[in-house]
Amino acid sequence: MSEQKQEVENENSQDCENLQEENVCNEENEQDKLQKEFDELKDRYMRANAEFENIKKRMEKEKITAMLYANEGFAKDLLDVLDALEAALNVEAKDEISLKIKEGVQNTLDLFVKKLEKNGIKTIEELKDFDPNLHEAMFHVDSADHESGGIVQVLQKGYKINDRVIRPTKVSVAK
Template identity: 50%
Template sequence: MSDKQEELNNEEVVQNEEVQKESNVEQNESSEMTADEKIAELEAKLKESEDKYFRVHADFENIKKRLEKEKYQAIDYASEKFAKDLLAPIDTLEMALAAEETSKEVPSEELLSKLKEGVELTIKNFYSAFDKHDITIVDTDGEFDPNYHNAVMQVDSADHEDGQIVQVMQKGYKFKDRLLRPAMVSICKK
């Protein structure tokens, strides 16, 4: 009986080994499917990440182009407010000219007075536009400063010290801290 039992045991061992081999094959196949599934999943994630990257990159490029365009528009139209503020003095000058043409019956002294008033109003409008935009007149009281003054003449003056400004021939202007135009002056030379 022991031979039969041994034979049965051997058969069982062989069957167990075959079952185990089949199980191992099935496990390998299932692990291969799992690996294929993982690869497919990772490829899908990679594709999704690439898609997100390309979209973000495209958005960035669009924003960059839009900001560049806005920057150039801001530069091109930077003086728009100043230009609008200069319209009032032009209107005043045009009204003064129109008043001269329509008032042929008015005495010349009265016409001259009205024209003077119109010019004064125009200058006032210019200075108010200048104030809005930080344009100031260069100071010409006191000593000559080559950074802000342009000496076009030297004159003798008993009332002034050597190097002092005697007369202003043309006003100078500054925009904030920058010089737009130096003042043309004559200075005292002793």
């Protein structure tokens, strides 16, 4: 009996060792699984956080741009008024009353231009050469005084709000 008892104990002992090894293996497998899951979740978190930061930066840029150019439509509408005031100055004054009116129009125009400049709206500087980013060619003319591609005449002033063209300068260009 004792041999059988010894065999049973040996078997039980081996079974225990096998169970312990199996448990250790299971624990290691479980730990590996958990580590992989942790690494995957950490990676997803890092990507989501980076995406959030990119969206945040993009929104900040869009906000700044929106603030800079918020008055663009309104400014475009005011350019017609500016053109009318400039046209009124080109009328020849014949008597003292019309000279006073012209002076008042000039003062109004000066004030109007200062207010536009205060809000970032400026006249596009006149250049000698045609620049398609700033000018709109209305027609081409033959000119001995100008090089080909040079601006012969400014037909209508152009304006920018900050660095964005809101109305290109309308010009005639030498052939």
